[in-house]
């Protein structure tokens with residue numbers, strides 16, 4: 001980090017911007033977020049932003065100012081982690097790492113997308129593979145492709161050693177991956193129940 005950026009970060013005005021989210025960035029060693037000058041170069045460079053409603057600067061700004069609505073914003077999942085914004089940021093802010101951290105915080109707070117939960121829990125945790133290839137019918141083209149290159153039909157992973165799935169799950173348990181997913185599911189269900197309760201009360205109120 002350059003001396004100038006370091007001095008800028010330490011200025012009181014930016015210290016005053018500490019919030020729950022920005023504090024988590026600082027704890028993760030991503031304190032450079034405080035040096036953002038809101039120039040928009042990241043947004044202007046972002047290939048995902050050209051195709052979707054995702055705006056990099058807006059997400060960074062919300063994170064910096066503690067606007068927690070950013071955690072439930074589906075747009076943060078539109079980043080393709082291409083690192084173009086990071087390369088071009090005049091403040092050398094690790095924008096991509098910020099977005100990844102923002103996603104991590106979102107999952108910790110239970111804002112995980114259903115499709116990501118299914119992939120993480122029902123596929124990755126259950127099978128040890130992000131992209132399983134061992135279904136006799138559904139995945140037969142992958143096995144044929146491997147064989148066409150002279151490879152064994154299944155890779156030397158849990159597909160070839162199914163007894164290792166338990167070991168993978170033990171590792172995932174030890175690093176807190178399962179607990180993270182269970183907590184996210186619990187928070188999500190709680191929010192859903194609260195929203196349904198409010199909707200029901202509103203309907204009953206309207207009937208009176």
Ligand code: SF4
Nearest residue numbers: 036037039040042089
């Ligand atoms: S390019 Fe860097 S300084 Fe400019 S808005 Fe984005 S994060 Fe902030």
Ligand code: SF4
Nearest residue numbers: 046079080082083085
């Ligand atoms: S890393 Fe993400 S936010 Fe940055 S330019 Fe690429 S897609 Fe956009």
